[in-house]
Amino acid sequence: MKFQVERDVFAEAVAWAARTLPQRPPVPVLAGLLLEAGSTGGALALSSFDYEVSANAEIDVTVAEPGRALVSGRLLAEISRSLPAQPVDVTVDGARVVLSCGSARFTLPTLPVDDYPTLPDMPSTAGTIGADVFATAVSQVAVAAGRDDTLPVLTGVRIEIEDDRVTLAATDRYRLAVRELRWQPERAGMSAVALVPARTLADTAKALTGGAQVSVALSTGDDAGAGQGLIGFAGKGAAGQHGERRTTTRLLDGEYVKYRSLLPDNCAAYAQVETASFVEAVKRVALVAPRNTPVRLTFTADQVLLEAGTGEDAQASESLDSLFESNDAPVEDFSIAFNPAYLLDGLQAVDAETTRLEFTTPTKPAILRGGKESESAAHEQDLRNDYRYLLMPVRLSG
Amino acid sequence: MTTPAARRAPQSAPLPRPRGEASILHADLDAFYAAVEQRDKPSLRGKPVIVGGTGGRGVVATASYEAREFGVHSAMSAVEARARCPKAAFLSPRFDAYQATSRVIMDLLRELSPLVEPLSLDEAYVDLAAGGHPDLSDDGVRAIAAALKERVRERTGLTVSVGAGSSKLIAKIASDLDKPNGLLVIGAGDEDDALRGLPVTRLPGVGPATSARLRAIGVNLIGDLAALPEADVVAALGRTHGRGLWLLAHGLDDRAVVAERESKSVSVEDTFEHDIADLNRLSAIADAMARRVVDRMRRARLSGRTVSVKVRLPDFTTLTRSATLPAPTDDARTVARLARQLLGDVDVSAGLRLLGVGVSGLSDWTQGDLFAADTDDAAPEAEAALEAEPATAAPTRPSYPPGRDVHHDEFGHGWVQGAGSGWVTVRFETRDTPPGKVRSFRVTDSRLQPAPPVTD
Numbered sequence: 122m123k124f125q126v127e128r129d130v131f132a133e134a135v136a137w138a139a140r141t142l143p144q145r146p147p148v149p150v151l152a153g154l155l156l157e158a159g160s161t162g163g164a165l166a167l168s169s170f171d172y173e174v175s176a177n178a179e180i181d182v183t184v185a186e187p188g189r190a191l192v193s194g195r196l197l198a199e200i201s202r203s204l205p206a207q208p209v210d211v212t213v214d215g216a217r218v219v220l221s222c223g224s225a226r227f228t229l230p231t232l233p234v235d236d237y238p239t240l241p242d243m244p245s246t247a248g249t250i251g252a253d254v255f256a257t258a259v260s261q262v263a264v265a266a267g268r269d270d271t272l273p274v275l276t277g278v279r280i281e282i283e284d285d286r287v288t289l290a291a292t293d294r295y296r297l298a299v300r301e302l303r304w305q306p307e308r309a310g311m312s313a314v315a316l317v318p319a320r321t322l323a324d325t326a327k328a329l330t331g332g333a334q335v336s337v338a339l340s341t342g343d344d345a346g347a348g349q350g351l352i353g354f355a356g357k358g359a360a361g362q363h364g365e366r367r368t369t370t371r372l373l374d375g376e377y378v379k380y381r382s383l384l385p386d387n388c389a390a391y392a393q394v395e396t397a398s399f400v401e402a403v404k405r406v407a408l409v410a411p412r413n414t415p416v417r418l419t420f421t422a423d424q425v426l427l428e429a430g431t432g433e434d435a436q437a438s439e440s441l442d443s444l445f446e447s448n449d450a451p452v453e454d455f456s457i458a459f460n461p462a463y464l465l466d467g468l469q470a471v472d473a474e475t476t477r478l479e480f481t482t483p484t485k486p487a488i489l490r491g492g493k494e495s496e497s498a499a500h501e502q503d504l505r506n507d508y509r510y511l512l513m514p515v516r517l518s519g
Numbered sequence: 520m521t522t523p524a525a526r527r528a529p530q531s532a533p534l535p536r537p538r539g540e541a542s543i544l545h546a547d548l549d550a551f552y553a554a555v556e557q558r559d560k561p562s563l564r565g566k567p568v569i570v571g572g573t574g575g576r577g578v579v580a581t582a583s584y585e586a587r588e589f590g591v592h593s594a595m596s597a598v599e600a601r602a603r604c605p606k607a608a609f610l611s612p613r614f615d616a617y618q619a620t621s622r623v624i625m626d627l628l629r630e631l632s633p634l635v636e637p638l639s640l641d642e643a644y645v646d647l648a649a650g651g652h653p654d655l656s657d658d659g660v661r662a663i664a665a666a667l668k669e670r671v672r673e674r675t676g677l678t679v680s681v682g683a684g685s686s687k688l689i690a691k692i693a694s695d696l697d698k699p700n701g702l703l704v705i706g707a708g709d710e711d712d713a714l715r716g717l718p719v720t721r722l723p724g725v726g727p728a729t730s731a732r733l734r735a736i737g738v739n740l741i742g743d744l745a746a747l748p749e750a751d752v753v754a755a756l757g758r759t760h761g762r763g764l765w766l767l768a769h770g771l772d773d774r775a776v777v778a779e780r781e782s783k784s785v786s787v788e789d790t791f792e793h794d795i796a797d798l799n800r801l802s803a804i805a806d807a808m809a810r811r812v813v814d815r816m817r818r819a820r821l822s823g824r825t826v827s828v829k830v831r832l833p834d835f836t837t838l839t840r841s842a843t844l845p846a847p848t849d850d851a852r853t854v855a856r857l858a859r860q861l862l863g864d865v866d867v868s869a870g871l872r873l874l875g876v877g878v879s880g881l882s883d884w885t886q887g888d889l890f891a892a893d894t895d896d897a898a899p900e901a902e903a904a905l906e907a908e909p910a911t912a913a914p915t916r917p918s919y920p921p922g923r924d925v926h927h928d929e930f931g932h933g934w935v936q937g938a939g940s941g942w943v944t945v946r947f948e949t950r951d952t953p954p955g956k957v958r959s960f961r962v963t964d965s966r967l968q969p970a971p972p973v974t975d
Contacts, residue, residue, distance in 0.1 A: 268845075269844075269845075271856060271857065271860045272856075292889060293845075294888050294890050294891075295845075295846065295886050295887070295888065295889065296889070297889055378890060383889055413845075413846060414882070414884065460886055463886075484887065486887075486889060511889065513886065513887035513888060513889050514887055515884050515885065515886050515887065516885045516887055517883065518820035518821070518822070518883050518884065518885065
């Protein structure tokens with residue numbers, strides 16, 4: 122194998138393909154990045170696979186001699202990232218890969234290509250979705266996914282497809298984020314569900330914003346058998362023109378929580394705050410709330426008071442303008458307390474100038490969503506308005 | 520030239536100095552659990568009472584003085600205790616009753632000084648020097664102690680032994696020397712005389728291992744230990760332990776009385792009658808323990824974020840494993856889930872002697888759980904989906920361990936004298952009644968219910 126490639130194109134593709142490589146691979150070959158030159162015309166395919174996630178990038182190179190080689194992905198990523206801005210020459214020399222760029226020269230041992238597992242086939246395409254909308258929606262939802270591996274189901278983002286509507290949902294049982302958006306299904310009337318590891322999904326969506334669309338491929342456990350469900354994404358990287366990126370990830374098994382019943386139809390009261398200044402204020406008072414001890418919010422007709430810290434500990438308070446309206450009998454004031462980190466996650470995910478906080482009681486979940494529906498937003502229903510962040514308050518027993 | 524390290528003189532820290540007056544009090548309730556039982560169960564007054572685990576591997580927690588005459592003492596196995604004193608009333612502990620009484624007593628101690636250091640439910644140090652008492656002469660302290668004993672008797676009906684001395688060590692030894700219902704002040708300057716003739720096991724930190732090593736160098740009494748050069752003791756016991764004991768043997772103790780710290784953890788543990796190697800059974804027990812821990816936390820209005828599991832293997836190796844949540848919880852299922860997972864990481868194939876579940880990192884707030892909000896309107900299906908395995912069913916029928924408080928719609932308040940074969944035998948009496956009558960009921964009798972203890 123022998124090829125020449127542009128430095129930036131190479132570095133970006135290697136970074137993409139190597140990003141999911143395991144830190145401590147169960148078998149040595151899984152630490153490898155597979156380079157295949159010429160097998161698909163004048164292109165280089167870079168692939169990685171750890172039996173959970175596969176990643177694949179294709180870039181244009183000048184192939185002098187087709188062939189393939191498996192090298193340490195981590196090392197190749199570090200090297201390619203540090204190369205000078207000059208063409209990169211890669212050659213297989215016996216059991217070694219020689220990489221030269223300008224006057225820099227690296228010799229890397231190869232791993233046995235024949236031992237490398239076959240990457241899973243991309244399932245059939247289910248539809249396409251706007252790359253930016255997808256990236257935003259996934260980041261809004263993934264923030265609420267659990268990180269506790271003892272409840273694997275909650276470490277996933279639930280994707281529900283119903284014709285041209287997609288619902289993304291994630292919860293760590295303390296908050297629940299739900300986003301609805303539209304997409305272009307491959308066939309009308311399709312219906313499917315999938316549970317995708319949240320971290321992988323968030324990384325993927327972020328890395329595929331180079332093109333206009335991301336295509337989603339799905340084979341759910343139903344047709345493939347339990348534990349065999351697979352979702353694939355294809356799109357373009359940051360610098361769009363450099364070929365296609367594809368990735369597949371195994372779906373999580375297990376029954377997802379019935380979260381829809383948690384979303385209330387109405388609320389007793391709601392408050393509207395200016396998101397940026399509210400975020401700043403929460404961050405400030407939370408300085409005295411170590412280990413995410415609660416921040417207390419007290420809403421009156423036109424103000425919200427933020428407080429943190431109790432007793433002999435450091436304390437902080439700040440008040441801000443806010444609108445507060447009760448749907449039932451007029452309420453003098455309304456107090457509720459939250460984990461400040463969860464509150465900030467929600468405010469930042471709402472991604473709107475004003476945030477509407479909807480309440481029922483101080484012990485029931487509050488809903489955060491973008492406030493002030495503008496005229497145009499009513500038309501583009503598929504955007505920010507369809508995001509809800511349900512946050513369970515903190516109960517103070519003191 | 521000498522290096523700094525070579526020049527370093529042998530470390531001789533300044534000797535701790537006990538105070539010049541006997542201003543540290545040690546209060547120790549006499550046979551506390553048993554005394555509370557005798558107070559609340561008039562028919563048991565003056566009779567041998569043994570409180571503790573009543574199962575095969577149960578251990579005596581407290582024996583009344585009447586039972587002690589038969590050679591029964593705490594930490595003895597329940598089997599041996601029964602053999603020595605078959606006529607004794609064997610009762611399961613009623614911790615809520617003991618806690619309620621303990622609170623009353625600790626409050627009385629806090630009237631003497633803000634510096635009260637509880638060691639357990641029935642034992643505490645009090646630093647009188649911090650209490651603004653004008654007269655801390657031996658007689659003055661004796662008067663304070665006598666008044667305390669009287670108030671404890673009035674308020675709780677119990678007797679307390681009180682010792683006072685110039686240090687914690689002396690105060691504790693004083694309360695012990697004059698038990699039960701004792702009052703002994705060891706004046707400043709009399710420490711050596713008081714200590715000299717006592718067995719060395721009276722010193723804190725001298726257990727079976729240390730006392731065996733001390734016996735090997737001819738030390739049986741505290742006086743023997745005090746007579747040795749410090750270096751010999753250090754050679755036998757190591758630097759820290761050796762020096763510490765040598766100082767205590769000389770009555771040199773300046774440990775401060777530390778006011779009650781907030782509790783740092785809530786835990787329960789059980790020693791099994793037979794070693795258990797079945798992970799499913801252990802998990803079920805861990806579930807039940809998680810419920811007990813959470814129950815206690817909730818009563819104390821606490822939550823916690825670190826769950827730990829303690830196990831003891833047949834060879835007495837004790838292991839602790841813990842996991843920390845992102846936010847404090849008081850949800851039994853969350854605690855149970857982590858406990859089960861931690862237990863799963865332990866090799867239980869050889870069986871466990873003991874299992875414990877605890878929660879630490881305590882807070883006074885709880886991050887609400889969307890799926891536990893209240894089961895009425897929070898999606899029961901969601902709940903079911905989260906619970907991969909069904910939690911072992913809580914016993915639906917009330918349990919009636921001996922000693923438990925019960926209420927009968929017709930006969931009022933009583934306690935379980937025995938239960939079995941579907942029958943419960945109850946004696947109807949309270950601390951304010953004469954010894955009461957005994958009646959038996961079917962376990963299923965709906966008029967009979969477990970009840971909280973009668974408190975003042």
